[in-house]
Amino acid sequence: MSDILDLSIGEAGRQVRQGRLSFPELAGACLDRERLTRRLNAFSEIYERQAVELAEAYQTLLRNGYDLGPLHGIPLALKANIDIQGHEMHAGSRILQGNMAGRDAVVSLRLKQAGALILGTTTMHEFAWGGTTDNPHYGACHNAWDAARIPAGSSGGSGVAAAVRSAFATLGTDTGGSIRLPASMNGVTGLRPGVGRISTEGIFPLAWSMDTVGPLARSSEECALVYTALSGETPLSLDDAPYPLRIGVIEDYSDQGLQPDVARAWQQTLALFGEMGATIAPVRVDGLENAVDAQVIVDAAEPSAVHGHWLQSRPEEYGEDVRMLLQAGLGFSAVEYLQAQRYRTWLRQQLERLFRQVDVILTPTLPFTAPLSGQAQVVIDGQPESVLTGNMRFTCLPSLTAMPALSLPAGFDAQNLPIGMQLIGPDGGEQMLLKVAHHFQQRTDFHLRRPPCINDSLSP
Amino acid sequence: MSDILDLSIGEAGRQVRQGRLSFPELAGACLDRERLTRRLNAFSEIYERQAVELAEAYQTLLRNGYDLGPLHGIPLALKANIDIQGHEMHAGSRILQGNMAGRDAVVSLRLKQAGALILGTTTMHEFAWGGTTDNPHYGACHNAWDAARIPAGSSGGSGVAAAVRSAFATLGTDTGGSIRLPASMNGVTGLRPGVGRISTEGIFPLAWSMDTVGPLARSSEECALVYTALSGETPLSLDDAPYPLRIGVIEDYSDQGLQPDVARAWQQTLALFGEMGATIAPVRVDGLENAVDAQVIVDAAEPSAVHGHWLQSRPEEYGEDVRMLLQAGLGFSAVEYLQAQRYRTWLRQQLERLFRQVDVILTPTLPFTAPLSGQAQVVIDGQPESVLTGNMRFTCLPSLTAMPALSLPAGFDAQNLPIGMQLIGPDGGEQMLLKVAHHFQQRTDFHLRRPPCINDSLSP
Known part of the structure; x- marks a missing residue:
C-alpha cells in the first residue's frame, strides 16, 4: 500500500x-x-x-x-x-x-x-x-x-x-x-x-x-x-567518487571478538570497499585497552555533575539503572577524571597522525547484533561480554577523540538482524563520511531492506 | 485608521x-x-x-x-x-x-x-x-x-x-x-x-x-x-551604547556646497552627536576631487560590459537615458578603467587608515533634498550642480571603497522634505553603523514622521 x-x-x-x-x-x-x-x-x-x-x-x-x-x-x-x-x-x-x-x-x-x-x-x-x-x-x-x-x-x-x-x-x-x-x-x-x-x-x-x-x-x-x-x-x-580512498583498519582490534555473522560481514565489507577501489591499510593505535575505561569515567562523572542536585533531592524519581549509574559517577576522583581526559588527548593525537595516512578508519559498529530484551551478556567464542561494554568497544573511539563517525548497514545475521559498520573520520570529515557511505550504498541494498x-x- | x-x-x-x-x-x-x-x-x-x-x-x-x-x-x-x-x-x-x-x-x-x-x-x-x-x-x-x-x-x-x-x-x-x-x-x-x-x-x-x-x-x-x-x-x-564614539568629519568636504537647510541639518546633527557624547574629529582625505569621475568610469564600464550583447542586438528596447549611459560606457579605455580602480585602492587605503582613528565618518547623504521631477540641476549658493553628480558627491565614497554606509533621516527642509545623513563604516562595520543610527533615532523623531x-x- x-x-x-x-x-x-x-x-x-x-x-x-x-x-x-x-x-x-x-x-x-x-x-x-x-x-x-x-x-x-x-x-x-x-x-x-x-x-x-x-x-x-x-x-x-x-x-x-x-x-x-x-x-x-x-x-x-x-x-x-x-x-x-x-x-x-x-x-x-x-x-x-x-x-x-x-x-x-x-x-x-x-x-x-x-x-x-x-x-x-x-x-x-x-x-x-x-x-x-x-x-x-x-x-x-x-x-x-x-x-x-x-x-x-x-x-x-x-x-x-x-x-x-x-x-x-x-x-x-x-x-x-x-x-x-x-x-x-x-x-x-x-x-x-x-x-x-x-x-x-x-x-x-x-x-x-x-x-x-x-x-x-x-x-x-x-x-x-x-x-x-x-x-x-x-x-x-x-x-563524486571518493577515490582514491585509503581505509585504515586498526590491527588487533577491528576484527577481534566478533559474533561470527558480524565477522563475516566485516570481511565482506572490506572486500567490497577493495573491489570499489579503496586501499585497505593496516594501522596501529596504542593503548586501546584503556579506551572503554576512560569513556566510562568521563561518561559517568560529567552526567553526575549535571544531575548532582536532583540526585540529592529527588533520587526516587530516577529509574533504578540510571540512578545507579549516576550515583556511581559520584565515586570517581578528580585525578581519575583528569587522567581519562589526558588519555583522550593522547588518543586523539594518535588518530590525528593516522588521518595523515588514511582518509577514514573502519570498524564494526558493534561486536554483535541486537540482543534480546533483558539480556545482559553476549557470548562470543565462548567468552561472555556485557552488552554495556560491548556497546562501547568500537563506538568509544570517536566519542573519546571528539571525531565524527557514521554507522552504515552492512549485512544481516542468520536471524535477519541488521549489522552495522562504523566509519570514523577526522575533524571536519562529516561530509566525507557521508560520501564514502553513499558510495557503499550505491553498491549495496542493506539499507533498503524493510x-x-x-x-x-x-x-x- | x-x-x-x-x-x-x-x-x-x-x-x-x-x-x-x-x-x-x-x-x-x-x-x-x-x-x-x-x-x-x-x-x-x-x-x-x-x-x-x-x-x-x-x-x-x-x-x-x-x-x-x-x-x-x-x-x-x-x-x-x-x-x-x-x-x-x-x-x-x-x-x-x-x-x-x-x-x-x-x-x-x-x-x-x-x-x-x-x-x-x-x-x-x-x-x-x-x-x-x-x-x-x-x-x-x-x-x-x-x-x-x-x-x-x-x-x-x-x-x-x-x-x-x-x-x-x-x-x-x-x-x-x-x-x-x-x-x-x-x-x-x-x-x-x-x-x-x-x-x-x-x-x-x-x-x-x-x-x-x-x-x-x-x-x-x-x-x-x-x-x-x-x-x-x-x-x-x-x-548597548556605542560610546565612546569617534566621528570623523572630512575637512573641506562634508559641509561644502550644501543647500541651506541641509547645511543647517548637518550642523544640528553634529551638535546632537556631540551632546550624546561622541567626539567629532576633523579628518583629511586626499584626492576627493577625482572621486566622482572614478565612480562614473567604473559605474559606466562594468554595466556596459554586462549589457554589451543586448546593446548591439536590441538597443531600441532600452529607455533613452539608459541606452545613452550604456553607450557612453563603451567609450572608456581600459587604461581609464584601470586607473579608476587604482584610485579606488588608494582611496580605500586612506579610509582604512582613518578607521584606526575614528569609528565612523559622517557626511550628508546628498547636498540637496528631492528635486522636482524633470529637474536636471540644483542651484546652491548661485552655483548650478547637476542632480546626477550631486547624487554621487557623498555616496561615492563608500561605493568606491566597497565599505558599508547607512543613510538616516536627520531633518526636514522648509518644504517638509526629508534630509538624510550618511554614516560610513569600515569593512565589517554594518552592525556598528546600525547601532550608531539607532542611538541617534532614540533621541530624534525624524524617522517617525509620516x-x-x-x-x-x-x-x-
Whole structure:
C-alpha cells in the first residue's frame, strides 16, 4: 500500500514539486505507519493535529514559491531530549515530565527554517544514560526487526522510527554511541558529527565534552540532507567518487571478538570497499585497552555533575539503572577524571597522525547484533561480554577523540538482524563520511531492506 | 485608521504572538496602504492573492510553534531586480519583461527562511542605472513626501514603500548610492552593506565591483532585523551604547556646497552627536576631487560590459537615458578603467587608515533634498550642480571603497522634505553603523514622521 514511504526524501520532494504527491499525503503516510508500528513504541509524542495543519501550510508555501529546499514539508522526528517550542521536553525522565520548551533548540529551529515538518518526539533511554531504551517511565522501545530485541539506545526511538519510516529521518544524540548503536541495530544510517560541529544548545546534556546531535535515516544521502540543514555547510556532491580512498583498519582490534555473522560481514565489507577501489591499510593505535575505561569515567562523572542536585533531592524519581549509574559517577576522583581526559588527548593525537595516512578508519559498529530484551551478556567464542561494554568497544573511539563517525548497514545475521559498520573520520570529515557511505550504498541494498513488521503490516 | 502600520516590526510581531493581531491583518493593512498610495507607483507587482495565502500559512506555522524569528509573517517588498522564484524579474526593463525567475536569489531565500512574507516587487530605474526611478516602461515613481518630486533611485520604489509603509521593510540594491539616495529623499533608513557582505547571487548586476543589496525601513532597528536575516550574523544588541564614539568629519568636504537647510541639518546633527557624547574629529582625505569621475568610469564600464550583447542586438528596447549611459560606457579605455580602480585602492587605503582613528565618518547623504521631477540641476549658493553628480558627491565614497554606509533621516527642509545623513563604516562595520543610527533615532523623531499623503489618506 503505502509506497510513498519507499520514496527517498529527494524522490518524495520531487513528486510533490511535480504535483504527483502532496505534503498532507506524506505526513498522513508517516502517521499511518506510526499507527501500524505503535507497539514498537518508537514515538514518545506525536503532534498529529499539528502535523496535518503544518502539512497544509507547507503545501501553501510551496505553491507560492516558498521552496525552502529538500527538507521542505518532509516529516521528521526528534529525540525527546531536544527542545521544540511549545512542546514537552522530558528527556525520557519523570523529573522533566511536563517541562514545556519555551523556545527551540538550535537544531529544531534550523530544521524548521529548512522547512521540515516535525511530527513528534522519539522515545529514549532515560536522560540518554543507557543503551537499551527500556524506559521505566514511558515503556520499552522495541527493535524494528524483532520486537523481542532491544533497539539499542539511547536514541532507540529515533533508530526504530527511521527504520520503519514513520518519519523520513530522525535526530538522535550521541555521547558514547547513542546514534550509532540504534542505527546499527535497526539497520539505518546514523551520523555522529564531531563534537562542537552542530550546536547542542537547547538539548539536555549527558556528558558535555562528548555530546553531539545528528541524523538517522535510511540512507547516507538522506542523512546528508539533514546534516546540511543543521550545519549550514555547503553540501558536497555525494555523487563524486571518493577515490582514491585509503581505509585504515586498526590491527588487533577491528576484527577481534566478533559474533561470527558480524565477522563475516566485516570481511565482506572490506572486500567490497577493495573491489570499489579503496586501499585497505593496516594501522596501529596504542593503548586501546584503556579506551572503554576512560569513556566510562568521563561518561559517568560529567552526567553526575549535571544531575548532582536532583540526585540529592529527588533520587526516587530516577529509574533504578540510571540512578545507579549516576550515583556511581559520584565515586570517581578528580585525578581519575583528569587522567581519562589526558588519555583522550593522547588518543586523539594518535588518530590525528593516522588521518595523515588514511582518509577514514573502519570498524564494526558493534561486536554483535541486537540482543534480546533483558539480556545482559553476549557470548562470543565462548567468552561472555556485557552488552554495556560491548556497546562501547568500537563506538568509544570517536566519542573519546571528539571525531565524527557514521554507522552504515552492512549485512544481516542468520536471524535477519541488521549489522552495522562504523566509519570514523577526522575533524571536519562529516561530509566525507557521508560520501564514502553513499558510495557503499550505491553498491549495496542493506539499507533498503524493510523490517518484516512493515511487510507484515502491509500484507493483505 | 490603520494604526497597525505605525507599529514597529518588533511591536507588530509581539502583538501577533500575544494574539492581539494576526498576520492576515498585517498583510491586509499593507495591501490597503498600497492601494491608498498607488499613484506613487512604489510597487512594480503585488502578489495579493499569494499574500493572503501566505499570511494564513504563517499564522498556522506560528500557532504550531514554528516561530522563525522577528521577520516571521512580516510583509516585505523586494526591488524588481531580485529573483523571486516563480515571479517575473524584469529589473525595470522591457528586455527582461516576462523573465520568470526559476529560483530564488540568495536574499529572497534567506528572507523566506526567516519567515518573511514577500508582498511583491518595487519599482526601479531601468536596470538600476539612474537616480530618478522615472521608468519609461513602467511609469515614474513619485516621492513619498511630494508627488511632484523624484523619489531618487535606482531603488525608488523601495524607498517610497518603506516611507508610506505599504511594506514594513524593503530591499534595495546600491552600486553608486541606489539605497542611500531613496532612503534620504523619502525619509527612511537605508543600509548599504559592504561589497561581498551579502550574496548578490540571483540579482541582476549593474557594476559588479560595487554592487550591494540591503534593507530600507523606517528605523535602524528594523533595518537591523533584515540585515541579520540576510547576513546570518549574530546581532549586536542595538541598545548597548556605542560610546565612546569617534566621528570623523572630512575637512573641506562634508559641509561644502550644501543647500541651506541641509547645511543647517548637518550642523544640528553634529551638535546632537556631540551632546550624546561622541567626539567629532576633523579628518583629511586626499584626492576627493577625482572621486566622482572614478565612480562614473567604473559605474559606466562594468554595466556596459554586462549589457554589451543586448546593446548591439536590441538597443531600441532600452529607455533613452539608459541606452545613452550604456553607450557612453563603451567609450572608456581600459587604461581609464584601470586607473579608476587604482584610485579606488588608494582611496580605500586612506579610509582604512582613518578607521584606526575614528569609528565612523559622517557626511550628508546628498547636498540637496528631492528635486522636482524633470529637474536636471540644483542651484546652491548661485552655483548650478547637476542632480546626477550631486547624487554621487557623498555616496561615492563608500561605493568606491566597497565599505558599508547607512543613510538616516536627520531633518526636514522648509518644504517638509526629508534630509538624510550618511554614516560610513569600515569593512565589517554594518552592525556598528546600525547601532550608531539607532542611538541617534532614540533621541530624534525624524524617522517617525509620516509623509503627508498618509495623513491625508487617513483623514475622514
